[in-house]
Amino acid sequence: MTKIHPQAYFGNVIVPFDSANVSIASSAVLYGLSVYTVFPIIVVGDNNGDSIDDGDGVDDGEGGSNGSNAVDLEDTHKELFVFRLHDHYIRLVNSAKIIGIDMFEKEWNFEKFTTAVKELIQANTINELSFVRATIHVTDLVPGTRSRGLATTLSMFIYEANPIIPQNGARLKTSVWRRVPDSSIPSRAKVNGAYINSVLGKQDAIDSGYDDCLFLDIQGQVCELSAANIFMVRDGVLITPNQTSDILEGINRKTVIEIAHQLQIPVIEREVDLTEIYIADELFACGTSAFIAPIAEVDKRKIGNGENYGNGRNGGNSRNDEKSSDIATLGATVNTVNTINAAITQKIKEVYAEIFSGKNKEYNERYLTRIMSA
DSSP states (O other), X not given: OOOBOSEEEETTEEEEGGGOOOOTTBHHHHSOOEEEEEEEEEEEOOTTOOOOOOSSOOOOSSOOOOOOOOOOXXXXXXXXXXXXXXXXXXXXXXXXXXXXXXXXXXXXXXXXXXXXXXXHHHTSOOOSOEEXXXXXXXXXXXXXXXXXXXXXXXXXXXXXOOOSSOSSOEEEEEOSSOOOOTTTSOXXXXXXXXXXXXXXXHHHHHHTTOSEEEOBOTTSOBOOOSSSEEEEEETTEEEEXXXXXXXXXXXXXXXXHHHHHHTTOOEEEEOOOHHHHHTOSEEEEEETTTEEEEEEEETTEESTTSOSSOOTTTTTOSOOOOOOOSGGGGGOOSOSSOGGGGHHHHHHHHHHHHHTTTOOHHHHHHHEEEEEEO
């Protein structure tokens, strides 16, 4: 069972997790009328008491931290950072705007949101990589099927950062269900109620002995996994479905593209055929809860030479017991036989490991917001 920290943010205050509840008559419950985002809390510290330092001693709320540090989560000195906090705030704003939830942005600017995140983190004891789930709930009671002018409540809670798919080579099944199109429920908005589509796809994959599903759109083009974006490598080029392919415009997807550009890896965003996936040289998923997850097999077809990765959950066991609180697992070698066959995936995983351990000065400045030092 996933560990959830005891204090939550709800109704503008810190409350015990068990007290953070919305009414069964609210739009959030009746219609799934909530939007959300999930972002990591990164713990950095070392035996010498060194920490990431942006040079000005100021907690600026927008990121702006740098340095090179070893990680020791047991050390008494630690610093806590949030990854791409402003991007996650904008995701909430945009998701609400798309659905027509118009009260959140009026009531919550980025500074107020950042303060709430800090209050939540400071109210709990965080010693390892963890996730914050922030949700805007429409809390009016029995208002009917509408969204404008309705009261909203922001909730946030912290839980352990377990990956949602194996990190040693996931096995995918093309879903019998199609991705909900933008003209029905837009995937670029993270709407709670829309995730029944993901539940249908993933449960079918698990029932069939796989780790996750691969969604196609109504035209038969590749979209994404149940809750992660997908990238493939062909002839040294990193390729991913474009933003009009009924995908979530993932923050980690954006990060992967930025890292690839920095590493001078060519990137193309375009429509992707399923058969291209079958013959890809490398394949991986990305997302906050997926991290950078190599994909070993799709529809019983091995990716690359079949030696790039492990074997997922050992035959499709639907329970995932992996933990990623150990930063080293984020950059673990994806191929113990012949690493060069997954070279691009490995390079990106290694940069992620550096970011999540506070060791990459350039990306620390760009992506990390300091929350507290202890």
